[in-house]
Amino acid sequence: MSAPLSAPDETEDATNSITRPGRYAACAVHAVRAYGTGDTEVRALDDVTIGFPRGRFTAVMGPSGSGKSTLLHCLAGLDTPTGGQVFLGDTDLGTLSDKQLTRLRRDRIGFVFQAFNLLPTLTAGENVTLPAALAGTRLDQEWVDRVVVSVGLADRIGHRPSELSGGQQQRVAVARALAARPELILADEPTGNLDSRSGAEVLGLLRDAVDSLGQTVLMVTHDPGAAGYADTVVFLADGRIADRMDAPTPQAVLDRLKAFERPARTASR
Amino acid sequence: MGRLTVRNLLAHKRRVAGLVIAVLLGTAFLSGALILSDTVKSSITGLIRDNGAGTDVVVRNATDVTDRPGTDRAAIPAGTADLVRKVPGVASASPVVVGYGQLVDTDGEMITGNGPRIAGNWIDDPALNPYRLTEGRAPQAADEIVVDRASAKQGGLEPGDRITVLTPEPVPVTVVGIATFGEADAFGGASYTAFDLAGALQHVARDPGLISSVSVRLAPGADQEAAAAAIQQVLPPGVQAVPGSAATQEQVDAVSDGFLAIFRTFLTVFAVIALVVAAFSINHTFSVVTAQRMREGALLRALGASRRQIRSQALGEAALIGVTASVLGLLAGAGLAAGLKAMFAAFGFAFPVEGLQFRTETALIVLPVGIVVTLVSALIPAVKASRVPPVAALRDAAVESAGVPVRRTATGAVLIAAGVVATVLADGFLLLGLGAAATVAGVLVVAPAVVRVLGSALTAPFARFGAGPMLARGNVLRSPRRTVGAATAMVVGIAVVTVFAVFAASLKSGAEGETRDTLVGGLTLGDSSSAGWAGGGHSPELTAKAAEVPGVATAVGLQRGNLLAFGSSRDIMAADTARLGTVLDLGVEDGSVEALGTGSIAVSDTAADDHALKVGSRVPVTYPDGTKAELTVAGVYDRTTLVGDYLIDRQAWAPHSVADLDALTVLALAAGAQADQVKAAVEKVAEAYGNPPVRDRDGYVDASLAMVDQFVTIVYVLLALALLIALGGIANTLSLAAHERRRELGLLRAVGAERGQVRASLRWESAFVAALGALTGLVLGAFLAWSAVGVLAGSGDQQVPVTVPAVQLAVLFAAGTLGGLLAGTRPAARAAKMDILRAVSVE
Numbered sequence A: 001m002s003a004p005l006s007a008p009d010e011t012e013d014a015t016n017s018i019t020r021p022g023r024y025a026a027c028a029v030h031a032v033r034a035y036g037t038g039d040t041e042v043r044a045l046d047d048v049t050i051g052f053p054r055g056r057f058t059a060v061m062g063p064s065g066s067g068k069s070t071l072l073h074c075l076a077g078l079d080t081p082t083g084g085q086v087f088l089g090d091t092d093l094g095t096l097s098d099k100q101l102t103r104l105r106r107d108r109i110g111f112v113f114q115a116f117n118l119l120p121t122l123t124a125g126e127n128v129t130l131p132a133a134l135a136g137t138r139l140d141q142e143w144v145d146r147v148v149v150s151v152g153l154a155d156r157i158g159h160r161p162s163e164l165s166g167g168q169q170q171r172v173a174v175a176r177a178l179a180a181r182p183e184l185i186l187a188d189e190p191t192g193n194l195d196s197r198s199g200a201e202v203l204g205l206l207r208d209a210v211d212s213l214g215q216t217v218l219m220v221t222h223d224p225g226a227a228g229y230a231d232t233v234v235f236l237a238d239g240r241i242a243d244r245m246d247a248p249t250p251q252a253v254l255d256r257l258k259a260f261e262r263p264a265r266t267a268s269r
Numbered sequence B: 001m002g003r004l005t006v007r008n009l010l011a012h013k014r015r016v017a018g019l020v021i022a023v024l025l026g027t028a029f030l031s032g033a034l035i036l037s038d039t040v041k042s043s044i045t046g047l048i049r050d051n052g053a054g055t056d057v058v059v060r061n062a063t064d065v066t067d068r069p070g071t072d073r074a075a076i077p078a079g080t081a082d083l084v085r086k087v088p089g090v091a092s093a094s095p096v097v098v099g100y101g102q103l104v105d106t107d108g109e110m111i112t113g114n115g116p117r118i119a120g121n122w123i124d125d126p127a128l129n130p131y132r133l134t135e136g137r138a139p140q141a142a143d144e145i146v147v148d149r150a151s152a153k154q155g156g157l158e159p160g161d162r163i164t165v166l167t168p169e170p171v172p173v174t175v176v177g178i179a180t181f182g183e184a185d186a187f188g189g190a191s192y193t194a195f196d197l198a199g200a201l202q203h204v205a206r207d208p209g210l211i212s213s214v215s216v217r218l219a220p221g222a223d224q225e226a227a228a229a230a231i232q233q234v235l236p237p238g239v240q241a242v243p244g245s246a247a248t249q250e251q252v253d254a255v256s257d258g259f260l261a262i263f264r265t266f267l268t269v270f271a272v273i274a275l276v277v278a279a280f281s282i283n284h285t286f287s288v289v290t291a292q293r294m295r296e297g298a299l300l301r302a303l304g305a306s307r308r309q310i311r312s313q314a315l316g317e318a319a320l321i322g323v324t325a326s327v328l329g330l331l332a333g334a335g336l337a338a339g340l341k342a343m344f345a346a347f348g349f350a351f352p353v354e355g356l357q358f359r360t361e362t363a364l365i366v367l368p369v370g371i372v373v374t375l376v377s378a379l380i381p382a383v384k385a386s387r388v389p390p391v392a393a394l395r396d397a398a399v400e401s402a403g404v405p406v407r408r409t410a411t412g413a414v415l416i417a418a419g420v421v422a423t424v425l426a427d428g429f430l431l432l433g434l435g436a437a438a439t440v441a442g443v444l445v446v447a448p449a450v451v452r453v454l455g456s457a458l459t460a461p462f463a464r465f466g467a468g469p470m471l472a473r474g475n476v477l478r479s480p481r482r483t484v485g486a487a488t489a490m491v492v493g494i495a496v497v498t499v500f501a502v503f504a505a506s507l508k509s510g511a512e513g514e515t516r517d518t519l520v521g522g523l524t525l526g527d528s529s530s531a532g533w534a535g536g537g538h539s540p541e542l543t544a545k546a547a548e549v550p551g552v553a554t555a556v557g558l559q560r561g562n563l564l565a566f567g568s569s570r571d572i573m574a575a576d577t578a579r580l581g582t583v584l585d586l587g588v589e590d591g592s593v594e595a596l597g598t599g600s601i602a603v604s605d606t607a608a609d610d611h612a613l614k615v616g617s618r619v620p621v622t623y624p625d626g627t628k629a630e631l632t633v634a635g636v637y638d639r640t641t642l643v644g645d646y647l648i649d650r651q652a653w654a655p656h657s658v659a660d661l662d663a664l665t666v667l668a669l670a671a672g673a674q675a676d677q678v679k680a681a682v683e684k685v686a687e688a689y690g691n692p693p694v695r696d697r698d699g700y701v702d703a704s705l706a707m708v709d710q711f712v713t714i715v716y717v718l719l720a721l722a723l724l725i726a727l728g729g730i731a732n733t734l735s736l737a738a739h740e741r742r743r744e745l746g747l748l749r750a751v752g753a754e755r756g757q758v759r760a761s762l763r764w765e766s767a768f769v770a771a772l773g774a775l776t777g778l779v780l781g782a783f784l785a786w787s788a789v790g791v792l793a794g795s796g797d798q799q800v801p802v803t804v805p806a807v808q809l810a811v812l813f814a815a816g817t818l819g820g821l822l823a824g825t826r827p828a829a830r831a832a833k834m835d836i837l838r839a840v841s842v843e
């Protein structure tokens, strides 16, 4: 594999390649997200430089509080780094106004949260097309139908979220992320609240989106099984990139996690 | 538990602020109404007391035919003062002449105002004269006058000016002095023109041998009652001596029971309307807050708090809010009273008021009312909340379900059916009231079901206007009960306004039609005012001159007056009935109203019904001068807008009347006369009389309706306050809802909703709720007004066609909806500013 993903120790090299537009679907360059100042400063992201290649499924793992969600929020334009840069394609998010960031989220990013993804007042179908409705545009109906069928919700399209199971709700959220054909799909523990069967369905959908549609997916997870669906796993610890693994299997990830917990800690000291 | 209550209140400042504002607005109006009426009362009665302060005994005509303040008794012989002076203990006795005196400024225009135009004699004894000269000197010749400072300012008068006073004959005079009433520029809204005694007897008194009364000052230390009794001994029959304090008290009582009582009731009615609307608003706010607390406080119950505790906590909170908000409302009432005062002044009803009168009684009314309304409004949601099982409270569905129980809808339908039947069949106001209450309650009960069934279709067309309305639609429909709760105050507010609007329009068009039918003469001269003193009147001399203008066939003057009949004071109209038929068509139903002479009277059919009169009935009356007579009913007529209920001939009236003043003159044109030319010619004649307006029929109808319109406008302003409270409630619950839905709003922003779109969705929601409330209120109000007008028309024989003022109602609907849009602005702006990350992070 010809370094599709920058390793944390190749900083110089990575920076050069990352700043070349278009090579990555999204990337962070020396990104820092600090809370508070002075003694009480907490760095949720501590000089993170990483690129996410197009058409690949990347999983982000790490202990609780390691900065996974923060990284996702920064890439999505929901949060702003206090230092460094974040790019979507060749767009530097730091240069965008609140309104432009909003449009970027709407038009170029699909987001799947751990829970509470849907507006309870809208039907499943309306939730799927919500970003387009907000944009005042119409989606390609044939495509939407295909997405809805592929997530297995064709017969549930008129139901409201309260009438759907948790797994079904997450599939609606995935469908929403896919429907607009965004440049990047971000998912923060999308299977965190699901039983293993429902979780497998959702992960299968994301995998399929990458394989058959060429989508780029970035997913945070605590579950080595879920990470096994990804092409690459990136490990975060204390706000830094601690490690990475290509072609992960659940067992390898689990071993790595176990092995990595201690050395990573000591290494960062 | 008490500590928890306080802690709970502090922890939810926004909720508390919302509740406090709802209660505050309601109580502030009540407080303001009471403060203003107390203030007006204290200052008007204060003026009256000042007026009579130095007078120990009043000698006057014993006959009183009216309890209306500002209307005078008949005269007494001028020699009475000399008789009184001889009584031991009398230090000074001044003859007093009081009559009509309209000032005309140097440009020939009348100096008009909101009070009687009084003329009289300048009294030299300062103890008996409440006026003080501030400029110039007292009158010393029959054509010299002193005027009150308010009129002087208004007309730009200065000592030395040559002007005219209409008494009502035009009298050329010289202003020699300017006076204040005590410290004030004038005696309330009244104007005052003082001649010297000779001038007053010559110009103001109807007969130089007659005066109005005698004001007596006693030697220091003398007893008023004893002196009055002593004076009474020397008086001729029909003349009485009254202690000054008693005479003053009579006047105070007359205004207190009359105008002031009406004014207080009038304001209180609107305060109560506002309070009812506020109660609905408070109730809904409490429901929303309770629902929120149910979910948030599920832990409390899980830990074992009993239902009783939950309920008493909610009520404790309500009590605290009720007390705080009522106290604030009481204080805010002072500001509102000042505002109301300014509003009345803007409409030409300036009260002679300085400062504000705050009585303990006001607090004793406002505080309990505010607290009780708050507690009752809070009780229902609190009881409901305590019935919800703890586990169910964790789920939204248990607290506010989208579903509407069938039983509820059925109950509502039955209520509506009963209400409508009662309202339609009602022939009295009691049944009408009960029917109306049932209808309103029924509508509010079935409304959620209606929203559930029809809401989707009704709001669907708006979804095309973008994401804002589309999202708002979903939120309006998510809990029909809550939506209806939010709109209820609006429904009630708009319904009240609609009832009033339809009622006013119907009465107005009824009056307009009747006035047109009555007025067969081509022109009118003088004011259309029915308020008595606002326009005053003009000299019968002018009527006579107008009759001689080429092109005028007849000119008939109408004089207002009072006499005693059937045990109380009656407003009468006196006219030259021999010729009245050429200018007015009274719609005679029986007998004849022509040539009534000195022994006959004509009455309206309403009066005939009330007193069981028919042609030939005998009516004993007492004229203002004390003369008793028995009149025979010669005719019964239908149309009362111009002449009222009792009509007599001038021949019968003139010998006994207090003033000789034509309130209105109606002219009939000669065949072939050009109305424009005649009008111009009559105006020319009227110039010397202060230019009373000359109008054709349309002009007269418009002018008489202008007064109604002004009154209607005042009522609209007062009702607008109730609508403001309703809108405040909508804003309030919207901001609570936005807080409740912050997760959803955050999600919306996360998936790409712009701030503007979030704002728009909330504003649309608020507009939907307001429009829903307004529409329901309009329909409800129109129906109730239709029934009420029917009952009114059925009770009298007045023709009252139901008139729906489409334009006003459209404006009302638009204003309600726009108001909703505006009410949503602040909560929407706040919601759009929220932090997306905080909102979407899983709690």
Ligand SMILES: Nc1ncnc2c1ncn2[C@@H]1O[C@H](COP(=O)(O)OP(=O)(O)OP(=O)(O)O)[C@@H](O)[C@H]1O
Pocket (backbone or CB within 6 Å): A035, A036, A042, A043, A044, A062, A063, A064, A065, A066, A067, A068, A069, A070, A071
């Ligand atoms: N608003 C904030 N103020 C202060 N510190 C914050 C704030 N938000 C996040 N943090 C801190 O930033 C760090 C990273 O948080 P983040 O939510 O990215 O972790 P995470 O890896 O997603 O954890 P988890 O697996 O539990 O979701 C944590 O130490 C957290 O306490």
Ligand SMILES: [Mg+2]
Pocket (backbone or CB within 6 Å): A068, A069, A070, A188
């Ligand atoms: Mg996280």
